[in-house]
Amino acid sequence: MEWRLIKKSGENCLVEPNLPNYEETRHTFSWSLVDDELKGWKEGQGLNIAEIAIDRHAESSRVHYVALRFLAQDWTVKEFTYGELKAQTNRFANVLQKLGIVKGDRVFVLAGRIPSLYIAALGTLKNASVFCPLFSAFGPEPVYQRMDRGDAKVLVTTTLLYKQKIEQLRSRLPKLQHILLTDAEADMGEGIWSLPQLIAEASDEFTTVSTDAEDMALLHFTSGTTGMPKGAIHVHKAVYAHYITAKYVLDLHPDDIFWCTADPGWVTGTSYGIIAPLTHGVTSIIDEAEFDADRWYRILETQKVNVWYTAPTAIRRLMRVDIEPRKQYDLSHLRLIHSVGEPLNPEAVVWGEEKLGLPIHDNWWQTETGGIMIANYATMDIRPGSMGRPIPGIEAAIVRRHEDGTVEVINKPGMDGDLALKSGFPSMFRGYLHDEERYRKCFVGDWYITGDLATRDEDGYFWFVGREDDIIKTSGHMVGPFEVESALMEHPAVAEAGVIGKPNPMIGELVKAFVSLKPGQQPSEALKLELIGFARQKLGAAIAPKEIAFQDNLPKTRSGKIMRRLLKARELGLPEGDLSTLETN
Known part of the structure; x- marks a missing residue:
């Protein structure tokens, strides 16, 4: 089948788009404009992700606006306004200070999508410590590999996960000083503390530890085909990319209800499940339960989700079930759907248009890039199967590497080669922890070689070919x-x-x-x-x-x-x- 072009324009958007003219914005865009916008809210201060994401709104008219809405397995709802989120993250930061955790210390979190995970992530950043998420489904050995390689000093987890996975590892993790149990009513011994008790005793006033734009903020582990997991280092300035991609790609507006289905154990769940929507002061939906087609459609309906960010595997699962979404659910509030994780098959893009009433917008990025790099946009025509065009501020190219250590940019459309990004953007990873040589091999001159092969067509759309290996x-x-x-x-x-x-x-x-x-x-x-x-x-x-x-x-x-x-x-x-x-x- 020849997939037809899906025509888009600002005229058929339900709200005025943040990126009405892609070419014009690319031409005039500068990261310094984002610097002025985000750092300018509190003159003379350093740059901290948590202050941009929470305090900037908590100290404004949005103080009572819902920031996070948690849906438990039994559909119980728990909400945090921006003001409440500021107070809770301040308390967690004070807990870290009481325990002697300082700037640069690594704080790992092993938990499902519960409020304590999100509060710990943002409170860690306020303390200028480094947030390191782990999938709650990891077995003991993957947990050990990441915590050992990441020099874990603190672990936030549940009592069940501690007993299942951590207790057996403690003797192998001599640097791990404190385990904070999110659901323990009392301390379980030296170094194993009740987090609710510590939070209750902590002050909700906190002065964010001085942070620089280049200070380490996030440590995301990514697995290669062989070898140990790699710890990709991201700095506080990465928030510029989180903010601008949520504006231009996700097209977030102040009154939006946003749902990113990703777990924070995956980089998408941190960058776009925690940070990016908060930088725009919107309400984020967080579902504790695992995938269930009926539940997901009910969430879209009952929570009146406007912008939905999910993964190709979830979309393909929805395609397999015998449900007619628009006949069985009210999806009228939904105006934009995005997908990331692997290339989205053309059939899935068109299925979205036919079954959900909206095409699904694919986008491309990696753990190493920290944020969306190439995307389809609300006002740009979609070519099903294409990852789209680079975001403003990002230079992407198809290149060929030569034996003499140079790269050649391929300008001829349709020719495949290495997908490369010109380095220097805010969310580019700053290293692999304890593996500088591996990090250096990712670059040739100014180009970051992504390891993906792609082509570019005559109109600047990029098309995924495959991983190099x-x-x-x-x-x-x-x-x-x-x-x-x-x-x-x-x-x-x-x-x-x-x-x-x-x-x-x-x-x-x-x-x-x-x-x-x-x-x-x-x-x-x-x-x-x-x-x-x-x-x-x-x-x-x-x-x-x-x-x-x-x-x-x-x-x-x-x-x-x-x-x-x-x-x-x-x-x-x-x-x-x-x-x-x-x-x-």
């Missing part, structure tokens, strides 16, 4: 798995697909697809042949898969990315490597 070399062709996966997903029986290269002595690698079927579809040899023929018709014999295997659930990370390298390792009987981010649901 995912590219399949077959019979002299370079095949991007995403292209094959998207073609297979056009077949009415296919829910998801993951594609790998399988070594073959004749052609180098053959293309093999692992396919998850939609409900009601049954795997069979006949269906395999049908899918191979379907893909050949779409892609040609050289690119189409030569082997297909049916699999109920494809392995994914908790952020929704299909783990192709795990599919390949299992297919070839190779070591599976780091599985700490593997989705276990």
Whole structure:
């Protein structure tokens, strides 16, 4: 299928867009303008993410406006206004000071999406300490690897998670001084404290520790295909990118209800589930429960969500259920949907327009970039399958690396190469903790080499080809798995697909697809042949898969990315490597 262009303009937006003219804004944009806007609220002060996100609003007319609205498993609602959030984060910062935690010390949080996680994150920043989120579903060993590598001094967690995962690790973490239990009524021993008790005893007045724009603020661990997790360092100035992308990409307005479904254990859940919406003074919805299609639609309806930010894996799950969203739920308040985590298949973009009444806007970024870099916008035409165009202030290019250590920018449209970003933007990571050599290898001159391969069309839209280590070399062709996966997903029986290269002595690698079927579809040899023929018709014999295997659930990370390298390792009987981010649901 040739995916049709989805025409957009400011005229069909429900509110006046923050980015009415992309070209004009790119031409006039400067990060210094953001500097004036955000630092100017309190002249003479240093830059601190928490002050920009909370105190700036708590000391304004928005003091009584709801900042965070938590939905518990049983639908119980707990809200924090900006004024209340300021008081609670001040209390947490005072707790850290009482415990002797100082600027630069790492504070880890291992918890589900509960209020204590968000308060700890922002209170940590006020104390000029470093917030380090962990997925609550991590097993003991992944937790240990990150806390050990991150020099953890404080851990905020629940009593259950402590007993399940931390108690056995304490002797291996000599730097860990304090464990704060979010649900303990009393201390459990030396160094294992009741956080509610400490919070109750703390003052709600706090003077933010002096912070500089380049002080470490966030430490996000990201897993590669091999080796130990990497700790990507982000500084307080990253808030400039959080703010401007929430303005231009998410198009947040003061009265918006915003819902980012990501867990803060993933960088999206911190950058856009905590920080970015708060910088705009809007109300964020936070759901404690895991994915459930009916529950999610009910949240969109009952909370009157305006802007929704989710992941491709969630969208594909919604596509698989027998629900007619607009017939069964009132989604009239929803005006903008965004997706991130892995490339969004064209079919999913169009499904959004047909079933939700809105196309889904894909965007691209990485843990290392700290914020959205390339996006589709509310007023810009969508080309389904494209990641969009760079945000104002970001220079992106397709480059080729040469053996002499230089890069060549490829200006010819349609040619694939390394997706690279010109360094120097505020949310660029400042290093991998304790691994300077690995960090240096990410750059060639002024260019950050992302590890993704992409192309750029004649109008400046970028298109994902694949991870550099995912590219399949077959019979002299370079095949991007995403292209094959998207073609297979056009077949009415296919829910998801993951594609790998399988070594073959004749052609180098053959293309093999692992396919998850939609409900009601049954795997069979006949269906395999049908899918191979379907893909050949779409892609040609050289690119189409030569082997297909049916699999109920494809392995994914908790952020929704299909783990192709795990599919390949299992297919070839190779070591599976780091599985700490593997989705276990």
